[in-house]
Each structure stands twice: as structure tokens, then as C-alpha cells.
Amino acid sequence: MADQNYDYDVLVIGAGPGGYVAAIRAAQLGLKTACAESRETLGGTCLNVGCIPSKAMLHASEYFEAASGGAMKAMGIEVSPKLNLDTMHAQRRDAVEGLTKGVAFLFKKNKIDWKSGHATFQDAHTVKVGDETVTAKNVVIATGSSVTPLPNVEVDNAKGVVVDSTGALELPKVPKKMVVIGGGVIGLELGSVWRRLGAEVTVVEFLDQLLPGMDGDVRKEAGKIFKKQGMELKLSHKVTGCTVKGKKATLTVEPSQGGEAETIEADCVLVSIGRKPNTEGLGLDAIGLETNERGQIETDHEFRTAVDGVWAIGDVIPGPMLAHKAEDEGIAVAENIAGQTGIVNHDVIPSVVYTWPEIAGVGLTEEQAKGKGKVKVGKFPMLANSRAKTNHEPDGFVKVIADAETDRVLGVWCIASVAGTMIAQAAQAMEFGATSEDIAYTCHAHPTHSEAIKEAAMAVTSKPIHI
Structure with a gap:
């Protein structure tokens, strides 16, 4: 009552x-x-x-x-x-x-x-x-x-030329040319949708790498993968203006640190710079x-x-x-x-990018971990994983970051077709204070993508089997 x-x-x-x-x-x-x-x-x-x-x-x-x-x-x-x-x-x-x-x-x-x-x-x-x-x-x-709105770029989902994430879900036809403003999760996911369906996609990102906040190796590898898939990446660039005439948009784009501006025409512009x-x-x-x-x-x-x-x-x-x-x-x-004890461990919140392959991480990036002390890092390529090999999914890797002295896992990052599912194991291990050795000596079913997490954990102490 x-x-x-x-x-x-x-x-x-x-x-x-x-x-x-x-x-x-x-x-x-x-x-x-x-x-x-x-x-x-x-x-x-x-x-x-x-x-x-x-x-x-x-x-x-x-x-x-x-x-x-x-x-x-x-x-x-x-x-x-x-x-x-x-x-x-x-x-x-x-x-x-x-x-x-x-x-x-x-x-x-x-x-x-x-x-x-x-x-x-x-x-x-x-x-x-x-x-x-x-x-x-x-x-x-x-x-x-x-x-989050972008100055000088007016979103009008009803017209379908300059849209936000909501409008990008409702496009009535595949645009011939799409420009995505922002190389974060939302822009890459929705850009991937329309690229797969036939659009030429250009991503304009203010920073020098995609996916701000993620591990450095992941950001570099993601850039290579999206380029290979056919996306044009304009890194270290910003959009300073947008004009719409009929069903076409013309963007003014220039280097983030200053330089000569250029114009890009598009049938659809997706504004995805954050929330x-x-x-x-x-x-x-x-x-x-x-x-x-x-x-x-x-x-x-x-x-x-x-x-x-x-x-x-x-x-x-x-x-x-x-x-x-x-x-x-x-x-x-x-x-x-209700008077009980409700707790959320904000140090162990996984994040996932649902592109192909998926990109996921939990805990500290290598850069963040090194800022706190000495670390050990193990990496294992999906190319050497038997399940990924048989599925024709060679892109990506798993990376385990551990404290150099205690071996406690500080972060796990992966790029794989099922990275979003794989990351749950890492999050659970970290929630219980696991060491890289704990993961390395846990038996993983074969052949599975998750064996890459085991191998990456083994690589922390320089003893992976399949590389």
C-alpha cells in the first residue's frame, strides 16, 4: 500500500x-x-x-x-x-x-x-x-x-535528406550517396545498413580514428575493416555547413585542424554526433x-x-x-x-557495436590501463580461430589487458562476428575479479569463437597455442 x-x-x-x-x-x-x-x-x-x-x-x-x-x-x-x-x-x-x-x-x-x-x-x-x-x-x-544537434546542419526527417538516427531507419529507398557525420556507434551501424543495401557511404569524423572512447587497437582495426567493406572515411574532418536543394544536400567539409574546405553532395546525410x-x-x-x-x-x-x-x-x-x-x-x-541494497558496478559495463563483424569491449582500454600502472597484454587473431576460419570470418581479434603484478583482468576488447555475445564471458569474469590465468585455464568448447578469449588470455603470459 x-x-x-x-x-x-x-x-x-x-x-x-x-x-x-x-x-x-x-x-x-x-x-x-x-x-x-x-x-x-x-x-x-x-x-x-x-x-x-x-x-x-x-x-x-x-x-x-x-x-x-x-x-x-x-x-x-x-x-x-x-x-x-x-x-x-x-x-x-x-x-x-x-x-x-x-x-x-x-x-x-x-x-x-x-x-x-x-x-x-x-x-x-x-x-x-x-x-x-x-x-x-x-x-x-x-x-x-x-x-545532439549539429550547428549549421538542420535535420528534417520528413524530407529524408538530412536525417538523424530516427529518420535513417525510415528511408523509403536506398540513397545512392549517403554521408554519415560522426564515426561513432550509431553512425557506423546505420551507415552499414545502407551500404549493404547499395548506398555509397562516406563517414566524416572529427577525430583521427573511428569509435571514440574504445581501445586504440580496436579503433585502428575498425578503420581498416570499414574501408575494406567499401566505406570512405574522412577522418580528422568536420562539417561546417549544409545546404539542401530539392532531394540533394551539399556539405562543406574541412580538416579539423584547419585547411582547405571541400564540398560533398549526397542524397542523404545522417547526423550522428552523439546524444x-x-x-x-x-x-x-x-x-x-x-x-x-x-x-x-x-x-x-x-x-x-x-x-x-x-x-x-x-x-x-x-x-x-x-x-x-x-x-x-x-x-x-x-x-x-525498497530498503534493499541495489548496486551497479560501473567499471564493468560492456559496450557493443553491431556492425559486421561486431565490436565489443568491457573495462579499461590499454591506454587507460597504462595510465594507472604496469600492464600485460595478450592478443589473438580471429584468423587463427578454427570456428571463424570455417565460417569465413577472418577479421578481428581478442585482446586481454591484465595488471602486471596481480594478473587481474582490467579490460577485454574484441572484434568478431559474435563479439557482442563473447563479451559477456569477459564481463562476468571481471565482475568476479578473475585473472588472465583464470580465463586461460577455463575449458572452452571447441570449435567456438570464444576460444579466442581463452587464447588471448593465454597470450598474456606468452603461452598461446595456435599462434
């Missing part, structure tokens, strides 16, 4: 991966719970226009490219695929509908009240949702993030809650904000903007509100 002074024990603002998970866990713990969401469907950016639909398009486009040649032809399978983009979009929308309806079912199952509308604080325990006013003993801010926390319109000033210089809400390790009774999780607080990070925080904040 809710505290008699309030309508609810917990009101969660936002029904994305962090918010809906927090609401479900709170309800499971016996707390009377409501969740406010301004979208017509639950699931937030991830389920509606982010993680889920992009993976549906990535998976479908992988099949199309495989059927067009490459590994299938090398294995004796020759076909001539025909693209039905309308059907490809339909299966994406079907996946989204099924999963968002699944969250709605879970809300009903757990007796969570879904409050439809935009939420604005009136005070720390009173929130206006649409035309309704709701009170709660605890309010959890889980409003997620939105696309920013969604805090505008929440009425944070009404409760005296300020954001930091990055627009984020600061919390303590239990996810409490500076205002009593107000909590925050997910993309609106510091840390990587990842759905699984938000989910874990959603569980933890609900357990903390």
Missing part, C-alpha cells in the same frame, strides 16, 4: 529500458507504482527508434549482403537477391510492435499504472502528467536522451535540482539526487548511454527505494 500521504510509493518518469525496468522491479517489491511516458508506446528510444529497430535492419541487411556474394559464394551458395525494402521495414516495425506491447503486458501483470503524457515537477513529490497531477513518495527520473540528456521541460527548477556542465543530473552511488525523494538513472546521469546500463540502474534504484 502507498503511503497515505501520496498516491504512489514510486512514480517513474520515462518508460525506456531504465524506467520500465525500475517500475517493474518496484512493483515486484510491493511498492505501489506508476510510470509516466509521453510516447504513445512504452519502451523509450531503445525499443521504438533505437536499439531494437536498428538491429532488425542490421540483421536483415546482413542477410542481403551475404546473399549478394562474399562468404556465401565462397561456401558454394550462389543466389541473386532482390531487395524488397518495404518488407524489410515491415519486419522491423513488427519487431518493435511486439516488444513494446510486451512491456505494456508486463505493466498490467505487475499492476503498474501507465500515466500517458509529459511529466513536469510541481514540487519534489508532485508531478503533473498531461492534465493529471500525481503525488509520489519517491520520483525516479529516467527520461533518457535525444540526438544529450533529456532534462528540458521537467521543471527541475521547481524542485531546486541543477544539472552539471554536460546537462546531466548528478547522483550518489544509490542514485539519489540532491533533492530528497528524487532519484535518477540511465542516460540523464553520468556514465555511458547504454540501455543495459540503464536497466541495471533501474533494478538497483527500485531495490534501494
